[in-house]
Amino acid sequence: MTAPHLDFERCYRAVSSRDARFDGQFITAVRTTGIYCRPSCPAITPKPGNVTFLPTAAAAQQAGYRACRRCLPDAAPGSPLWHVRSDLAARAMRLIADGAVERGGVAALSASLGYSTRQLTRALTSELGAGPLALARAHRAHTARLLIQTTAMPMSDVAFAAGFSSIRQFNDTVREVFAATPSTMRAEAARRTDGDGPTAGTVRLRLPYRGPLDTGWLTWQLSAHAVDGLERCAAGEYRRALRLPHGTGVAAVRISAAHQDHAGHVLTELTLRDMRDLAPAVARLRHLLDLDADPQAVDAALSADPDLSASVDAAPGIRVLGSLDAEELLLRTMIGQQVSVAAAATATARLVAHLGEPVEDAVLTHGFPSAAAVAARGREVLAGPARRIDAVVGVAAALADGALVLHGGRTSADLRAELLTYPGIGPWTADYVTMRTLADPDVLLHTDLVVRQGAAALGIDLAGRDRWSPWRSYASMHLWRTALVHRGVIPPTLPDSEDPS
Incomplete structure (x- = not known):
């Protein structure tokens, strides 16, 4: 059954055109194959009567569908809805992605949100097609796949690092979700790589995003505020020490355009003291770099304002640091x-x-x-x-x-x-x-001196700031950037591969 808030015709048009902008925003489940895919999957051309659209991978798994092993729907960018919206389901999804259920259980998640476990389960099942346990299980499956395919860890260690309570639960979940055993998935991954694998405790990842991505602005923001000893941004790489729930770690994120692949991924290497921190580390890096944003929607809305259109044209895909x-x-x-x-x-x-x-x-x-x-x-x-x-x-x-x-x-x-x-x-x-x-997209920093200078440079009266809603945070970035350009702090165009510090 299609989720009530998903418009069938709109979703079907996205799938028919294989529109990658919708990857992560909903799931395509095909009844005749029992497979669920991302909207842009090249392997499916379903007839309308054979397809249903679901809000989450967990909902598809609950309905008995298996993940497509070609398009890897669990590896799509996250939905921007969890930041645009502030309802219970959106707030719960943000915490689940950070590993709240694995660390404290559903009871702790419910308490953090101010609801009973029964109320939370009912609300999430109604809105997202799955309760908190099923949503957390989907995240565990995703973490398990990453560890299986990107490390040489023993499968028993993978199971517990991903948050499973037993080897049997791990094996059963992987087979149910991916229609393959963990050993088969590792062998397939080994055939696709060049053999130059990561060291023990290190995972190499490709963090997906929706384009465009203004890597020049990200690089400038990170390098300008970098703290010695804690982080460094140089030669297109942001290196950062992490304090995570189970220990420390180090992330090396290659953020310049020269490092990006054509499929829209940020290349990342994580070195963790405890592999149970993989999922929260990934979630936090995505949050920091605003990788789940829908930049085409943001740019289209803001460029409709003649006062901002030139700035949007100069910096398409600008992000708000999390x-x-x-x-x-x-x-x-x-x-x-x-x-x-x-x-x-x-x-x-x-x-x-x-x-x-x-x-x-x-x-x-x-x-x-x-x-x-x-x-x-x-x-x-x-x-x-x-x-x-x-x-x-x-x-x-x-x-x-x-x-x-x-x-x-x-x-x-x-x-x-x-x-x-x-x-x-x-x-x-x-x-x-x-x-x-x-990651609130609708906060205008109207008291910020630099933002006000940017507005003055463009002749914008911030009293009319509501017209940019719900993207006022991104408008703030454009005004901030405009002021820095006018003051000569940064050039009108930031080179992606250059260290601006």
């Missing part, structure tokens, strides 16, 4: 208030060097310190006005003891309102952190 760690984002933003970008990076690097956990890497030295470490020893390391130090340490203490909780399951309005109750957090910080923590 975050790898919401607590880190908040503390770094507070440290950087009312100082230059360079001064903020220097202050943060000192904090990282003194309080961060060491990482094993040839380039990076430490991860970002925990909120508990900043609360306990931040005054020893932080410099500047006492009032700002008090604010940073106070917020770190609230994060450490659970009084302030930051996660993707919150609504923008609630998170912003709570942030504003803390000393040292004003409207700009609350808006900026909310936008990046929740």
